[in-house]
Amino acid sequence: MRDFRGDTIYFIVVDRFFDGNPSNDLGKDPRDFDPTRTDFWKFWGGDLRGVIQKLEYLQRLGASAIWLTPVFDQIDEVIDIGGQQMTAYHGYWTKDFKRLDQHLVDRPDEVRVFARADTVFDELLGELHRRDMHLVLDIVCNHSNPHIGEARCELYDDGKLLCRYDEDNGAWFHHHGDVGDWNDLGQVQSHDLCALADFNEESFAYRSYIKSAMKQWLDKGVDAFRVDTVKHMPIWFWQEFTGDMEVHKPETFMFGEWFQGGCWDPASVEFANKSGMSILDFAWRNAVVAALANRSAGGFQELAAVVERDHQFRDATDLVTFVDNHDLPRFLSISNDPARFRLAMLLTMVARGVPCIYYGNEQLLHCDVNGGNDPFNRPMMTSFEETPLVRDVSALAALRSRSPAVQRAGMRTKWLDADRWVFTRAYLGSCVVVATNRSDHGCALEVSGLELAEGRHEDLLGGAPLDVRDGRATIGLGPRSIAVFEQTRALPTGRAVVEIQAHGMRTQHGEQVLVCGDAPELGAWDVSRAVPMEWIDHQTWATTIAFDLSAGREIHYKFILRRAGAHQRETGRGHHRHVPASGHATWRDQWRA
Ligand SMILES: [Ca+2]
Ligand SMILES: [Ca+2]
Ligand SMILES: [Ca+2]
Incomplete structure (x- = not known):
């Protein structure tokens, strides 16, 4: 598996990032597009050309990998769900896993992405790899698209009809209706999520189709998979899937979305240890939001408690960590507190795991309608400025890419209360010391057992330097601040x-x-x-x-x-x-x- 621990992932909802080509804005049904960008359930025009045009910005930010919402061909209809007119702008309603959606490409014939090597998708991959950046493809194996109201769910293989939900007789899909009892694992795995046609993984035809599609994306040059809704399929399916992908392309990093998974959910831990892929760390996200957005009584002790349970994981250093994503309200919608949001972001950049920035985090993007819940957590990206937060993220992304301690070490707490946390990460002579204070008052913390060399160390974020003697130092922290001190030694080299x-x-x-x-x-x-x-x-x-x-x-x-x-x-x-x-x-x- 490719080592992603030196990477900083940037997660883009493609439709909401940047419109690089207005000629593709209208889909087959012109009602699916909203040029005013006020109807959050419609397409707004973002596309792959737009991502290419902003790669330089992303590289300056320090993003070394980009995760795009699914790029597969989506249903074209506007459908009515519970009285709301909805479209597939988000990419999770796939009808053809072997084609690109027409909203994303420059020319209509580029949707046949495997028939040629000169599409805008190929150009994006080439541009990424030229910059030593990686592409994370968001894949969905659990379901196809909705069968509700007028939508009848059809599935295609590079344009060729494979099956219709209504005429399927169980060959491709389960036909059990929506999940009713969320405590019943059988239902969770084989019933529908919001009328999304649930694939029947016992079907050999289905498994052959989905695996051959994903192998072709790997052949294109995709570097990693973010895997949707992993909890909704049995682990044997994932073990077969990850094993086949690993044989096909050993250098593929994979991480799954086990919704609300992490150290407090034993089934998700078992999945991370046995499925052949890592998972998104919702436990980290929930604790960072509790400590810094909700300002919980436990504060940093709740975050330290998550890290204390790292031993449950076969390898916690490749969990994918985040503050915000496309399914939860953004931090700034929960608490419009940019100073503490900065702490959440920067702490996640230097903690264990692979950090994932949600698009717009660095620009303080948020929309608070309906509490910022889906889809209001997916506003249009409006600014690509060089903000102070962009510079801080960039400094820590550079640290991550060069520091074996940030990539590989565990986290040792040296000072902890609800408001202050100091931890170190040390690995073969490399070390980082991270100190943070969420309170409105400055403080000076006496710490010992630091793995830093004697002498003065500068704060990478521009705060006061640290004087270390015999592993002891006094760390001065301003209100709502974070400091990061670094000592980096190269890893051993050999054949x-x-x-x-x-x-x-x-x-x-x-x-x-x-x-x-x-x-x-x-x-x-x-x-x-x-x-x-x-x-x-x-x-x-x-x-x-x-x-x-x-x-x-x-x-x-x-x-x-x-x-x-x-x-x-x-x-x-x-x-x-x-x-x-x-x-x-x-x-x-x-x-x-
Ligand atoms: Ca467009
Ligand atoms: Ca489509
Ligand atoms: Ca399922």
């Missing part, structure tokens, strides 16, 4: 560089996990030369090792827990791995108790 993660042992403060093996780089079984690993959380340790002598060879190793001066080895026969001849790899191993 092959491997990140080794061990998960599943339970360690206490003061204990140490090491890796020892037959390779000279792992101490050649001499425990005194075993490689000490870095603490990630109570149950996860990791390190990065450069292999020269052992590059291209089979090796054998074990993890060792140093506890109270004694060495406790894993049981069993150890781990066997093939070190690549060159390049990078990540090995995720389970501690054998």
